[in-house]
Amino acid sequence: AQKITQTQPGMFVQEKEAVTLDCTYDTSDQSYGLFWYKQPSSGEMIFLIYQGSYDEQNATEGRYSLNFQKARKSANLVISASQLGDSAMYFCAMREPSSNDYKLSFGAGTTVTVRA
Amino acid sequence: NAGVMQNPRHLVRRRGQEARLRCSPMKGHSHVYWYRQLPEEGLKFMVYLQKENIIDESGMPKERFSAEFPKEGPSILRIQQVVRGDSAAYFCASSPGQGVEQYFGPGTRLTGT
Secondary structure, eight states: OOSEEOOOSEEEEETTSOEEEOOEEOOOOSSOEEEEEEEOTTOOOEEEEEEETTOSSOOEETTEEEEEETTTTEEEEEEOSOOGGGOEEEEEEEEOGGGTTTOEEEOOOEEEEEEO | OOOOEEEOSEEEEOTTOOEEEEEEOOTTOOEEEEEEEOTTSOEEEEEEEETTEEEEOTTSOSSSEEEEOOSSSOEEEEEOSOOGGGOEEEEEEEESSTTSOOEEOOOEEEEEO
């Protein structure tokens, strides 16, 4: 079964607008971690933001925020005030104890294209 | 403080040749993970190593693939008798311990011809 589902293969957003990238996950563990990574065209994997399952507040890092809805098992990434440099592939990932707490499971990714 | 280093960044191998991918973890990190990203897909876990030990190789193909992390030097992912289907980006990540943040290297793009 797919552990991480990203249903949006590609999205377009106008510069300076906000964009929400969807991520749903599947786990029976009570304690787990959720991550978002950015992969620009150069190919490296850049860590953006982390949310622990027991964190009461939604994680934020600069223009990135994570809309964590535990009951729905969703961890959507919100990028505010989009910039041209935000154009990239974005991956949602999860780490869970039942996977020995070190295997990251990744979604298929969402390509974001920011238009000027 | 240098991040995770991988080399080469790009590698082309003809069918039947061997590919050796190297990964130097961040300073102070003794845990190394290898992931593979096939075209248009997310990363898939391959293997988890600590110094001189393979902890979990459940994601490694049964044949032709091996990994090591010697006491001295980088971690090596070795692919013998490369085929076209091995073409992918191979990422290494490192962490200071198990179950904590993994930091990724820039990846090695392998092209099997």
